[in-house]
Amino acid sequence: MYSRVIGCLGLLYLGGISSCLANERASPLSPELSAMPNKCVALRKGRTCFAKITLRFRVSHPGRYCIVEQDKKQPLYCESIDRYGLFAFEFQSEKKLTYFLVDATNQVNIASTIIDVAWVHKKTSRKRRWRIF
Amino acid sequence: MMKLFGVVAGLLLCSFAAYGQDNEEKTKDSDVWHWEVQMHVGGVYYENPLKHVEQEEFIDYIELIFSFDLYYKGFFIQSNRRRSNPAEIDFGYQITSGDDWALDVILKNYFEDISQSDLDDSNASHLSTRDNALGTALRYSKYFDNAQYTVEAATVNFDEGANGWAVESFYSHLIPYRNWDIYLGAGVTFFSANTVNYYVGIEERDAIGHLFAYRPGAAYEIEAEAHAVYPLAEDWTLRLGITKSYLSDNLNDSPIGIRANTTYMKLGVSYVF
Numbered sequence: 034m035y036s037r038v039i040g041c042l043g044l045l046y047l048g049g050i051s052s053c054l055a056n057e058r059a060s061p062l063s064p065e066l067s068a069m070p071n072k073c074v075a076l077r078k079g080r081t082c083f084a085k086i087t088l089r090f091r092v093s094h095p096g097r098y099c100i101v102e103q104d105k106k107q108p109l110y111c112e113s114i115d116r117y118g119l120f121a122f123e124f125q126s127e128k129k130l131t132y133f134l135v136d137a138t139n140q141v142n143i144a145s146t147i148i149d150v151a152w153v154h155k156k157t158s159r160k161r162r163w164r165i166f
Numbered sequence: 167m168m169k170l171f172g173v174v175a176g177l178l179l180c181s182f183a184a185y186g187q188d189n190e191e192k193t194k195d196s197d198v199w200h201w202e203v204q205m206h207v208g209g210v211y212y213e214n215p216l217k218h219v220e221q222e223e224f225i226d227y228i229e230l231i232f233s234f235d236l237y238y239k240g241f242f243i244q245s246n247r248r249r250s251n252p253a254e255i256d257f258g259y260q261i262t263s264g265d266d267w268a269l270d271v272i273l274k275n276y277f278e279d280i281s282q283s284d285l286d287d288s289n290a291s292h293l294s295t296r297d298n299a300l301g302t303a304l305r306y307s308k309y310f311d312n313a314q315y316t317v318e319a320a321t322v323n324f325d326e327g328a329n330g331w332a333v334e335s336f337y338s339h340l341i342p343y344r345n346w347d348i349y350l351g352a353g354v355t356f357f358s359a360n361t362v363n364y365y366v367g368i369e370e371r372d373a374i375g376h377l378f379a380y381r382p383g384a385a386y387e388i389e390a391e392a393h394a395v396y397p398l399a400e401d402w403t404l405r406l407g408i409t410k411s412y413l414s415d416n417l418n419d420s421p422i423g424i425r426a427n428t429t430y431m432k433l434g435v436s437y438v439f
Contacts, residue, residue: 074397076347083344151400153438154202 062116065091066100066134066144073124077154084124086148090134091117097137103130111137124148200237204245206230208405208434215413216280217423218287229434242270248314248338248349250393250407251430258305268307276301276322276332276355277365288423293372296365299324301332312340322361330361336389351391359383366420382416398435406433 067089073082092098095115099108109132110120124130127150134144210229212221221227233245233255244256258272277299285293303320317335324330336353362385373379393407409430418426 074400075345076395076397076403080342080345153397153400153403 062091062093064093064134064143065089066132066146068132068146068148071146072149072151073126074151074153075127076152078152079127080152081125081127082150084148086122086124088120088122088132088146089117090120090144092134092136092143098143099135099137101133101135101142103132108135126150198238200235202235203439204233205437205439206233206405206434207436208432210434211429211431213425213428213430214284215278215411215424215428216284216288217425218289219284220287229432244272248340248351248393249336250349250391250409250432256305266309268309270305270307272303272305272318274301274303274318274320275299276320276334277324277357277361280365290377290422292374293368293377293422297324299330299332299361299365303332303334312342314338322358324361324364328360328364330358330364332357332361345397347395349391349393349395351389351393353389355387355389357385357387362417366417366422366424368421377421380419380421382420385414385417387414387417388412395436401438403436403438404434405436407431 073084075082099111280296301320301322303318305318334355338351341348391409396404418424
């Protein structure tokens with residue numbers, strides 16, 4: 034995206050504003066999937082981390098698309114979309130998970146994003162009897 | 167100060183004797199340094215057990231505390247994370263332990279000092295100040311899945327050689343709710359007559375006016391507490407808590423002026439280094 038903006042600015046400098054915008058509309062956008070927030074913080078390792086996550090996605094062609102969680106067969110969400118979509122859900126995991134944007138017509142993963150899990154108290158190598166953490 | 171060195175020396179001797187009995191597995195774990203430092207910043211509302219001592223200045227309502235947790239070869243400096251007040255720190259050594267229990271010897275403070283300023287506020291300026299009650303205790307801890315019970319039997323040293331004793335027991339239950347850690351706790355502490363008489367008693371020679379001679383004898387304190395921690399970011403937590411303490415009648419009947427019950431509330435954030 035950044036490179037496209039730079040490219041457009043370059044054409045604008047040369048006076049080609051209409052051709053720049055036309056080119057931008059014509060070029061197919063690559064599929065994207067992003068998570069906001071993309072990290073869930075729990076107090077300590079081993080605790081299930083809870084977070085409300087919004088997945089934003091963009092596709093290059095109208096069609097039916099699904100969001101699928103790593104190691105799961107059933108999609109979390111499916112919808113027919115033209116270009117952009119949003120999906121909010123409750124993240125619950127002890128470890129980081131990858132989410133895929135899947136083209137439902139051919140079952141191909143076209144984009145992915147990772148939701149990381151972090152801990153405040155990271156030093157958990159000790160045995161419980163020392164009960165520091 | 168010599169008293170403190172004596173207690174620490176005793177602790178070290180005791181620990182070296184016990185250390186040789188530890189099994190190999192435990193030695194490997196204890197050979198590694200374990201530490202964590204936290205900075206706690208926030209607001210605090212605190213009722214001093216002395217009736218006439220109040221929070222007056224803005225700064226009295228601000229809390230800035232560093233807490234340290236350090237373990238090495240069985241020795242530890244330990245902030246009590248299950249308690250609302252992070253300033254409560256124990257020094258000690260783990261004598262022995264099982265899968266769900268531990269026996270430690272610890273050094274901790276069982277009674278806050280009473281300063282000249284506190285006495286002035288209590289219209290008892292002529293009384294002598296009271297030192298902190300530094301206790302050496304044997305602590306037994308029993309761990310359950312989401313709970314912990316501790317009982318401590320301590321000899322309490324104060325007033326240049328005078329001794330008393332205290333027995334403290336506390337049960338803490340952890341309720342994990344989503345990303346929150348919620349601790350509910352309750353405990354009772356018994357203080358010997360010597361200890362109580364030293365802190366809130368008045369000798370015949372010091373009795374004047376409303377400050378009549380008073381020797382309350384053994385007493386107890388009951389505490390109930392709710393405390394919660396929430397992760398705000400990788401290094402920050404939100405902390406809030408409330409502790410209610412109830413003192414036995416013979417304590418709050420002291421002419422020095424003792425509150426029958428006190429409240430400690432706090433709301434703040436902690437940075438984990």
